[in-house]
Amino acid sequence: MSGPERITLAMTGASGAQYGLRLLDCLVQEEREVHFLISKAAQLVMATETDVTLPSKPQAMQAFLSEYTGAAPGQIRVYGKEDWMAPPASGSSAPGAMVVVPCSTGTLSAIASGACNNLIERAADVTLKERRQLILVPREAPYSSIHLENMLKLSNLGAVIVPASPGFYHQPQTIDDLIDFVVARILNLLDIPQDMLPRWGEHHQVSGDD
Incomplete structure (x- = not known):
C-alpha cells in the first residue's frame, strides 16, 4: 500500500465542502483509516452547499459518515473539537498525514500562529512539529496580504498549500469533474492511487514526425 494508512481529515468553514466529502469517500475506497474533524462553521457550509446534513454529536456523525461512504466498522473515527x-x-499516536479541506483563512491564521484552541488547530500543530505531511486547501478570493503571509510562513514550515483552483486542461464536463481535479491533486500528494485525473503526460499521444 502506497501513501499513509492513517490520515487526519479536517473540514473548516470555507466554501468547498464538496472537496472534503469527495476526499473522504476516496480515502475510504482506498481502505485508509480516517480521523475526521469538522468545525461548526464547516457543518453550516456543508448544509448550505450540499444535500448532506451531519448529526451534531461525534458518535452519530461517525455512524452517518460510515454509512454514507460505505466504510468498514472503525474505518472512520470522528472526534469533537x-x-x-x-x-x-x-x-505519539497522530496519523501520518493531515489534510484540511476546505481550509478557512481563520484556520490558516490559527495554524500559522500555533494557536491550538481546538482539536483541528492542535492536530495541525502536531503534524508540523512532528515533521509529518500537512496539506492545506484554502478557498478565498481575493487573498489579502495577511492570508498570503500566513501561507508563506506555513510553506516555509513544511506545509503544502493547495488552493482550491481546478484546472481545465482535462476538459471538465461537470462540476464533479472540477471537484475531482482538486481531490486528485491531494491524493497525488499523499501518494494514494487515484484514477480521476491522469498525471500530466499520461494521456499524451505523440503524432507527426520525430
Whole structure:
C-alpha cells in the first residue's frame, strides 16, 4: 500500500465542502483509516452547499459518515473539537498525514500562529512539529496580504498549500469533474492511487514526425 494508512481529515468553514466529502469517500475506497474533524462553521457550509446534513454529536456523525461512504466498522473515527485525548492531539499516536479541506483563512491564521484552541488547530500543530505531511486547501478570493503571509510562513514550515483552483486542461464536463481535479491533486500528494485525473503526460499521444 502506497501513501499513509492513517490520515487526519479536517473540514473548516470555507466554501468547498464538496472537496472534503469527495476526499473522504476516496480515502475510504482506498481502505485508509480516517480521523475526521469538522468545525461548526464547516457543518453550516456543508448544509448550505450540499444535500448532506451531519448529526451534531461525534458518535452519530461517525455512524452517518460510515454509512454514507460505505466504510468498514472503525474505518472512520470522528472526534469533537475539544477531545484532547484523541490520537491527532499527540505526536505519539497522530496519523501520518493531515489534510484540511476546505481550509478557512481563520484556520490558516490559527495554524500559522500555533494557536491550538481546538482539536483541528492542535492536530495541525502536531503534524508540523512532528515533521509529518500537512496539506492545506484554502478557498478565498481575493487573498489579502495577511492570508498570503500566513501561507508563506506555513510553506516555509513544511506545509503544502493547495488552493482550491481546478484546472481545465482535462476538459471538465461537470462540476464533479472540477471537484475531482482538486481531490486528485491531494491524493497525488499523499501518494494514494487515484484514477480521476491522469498525471500530466499520461494521456499524451505523440503524432507527426520525430
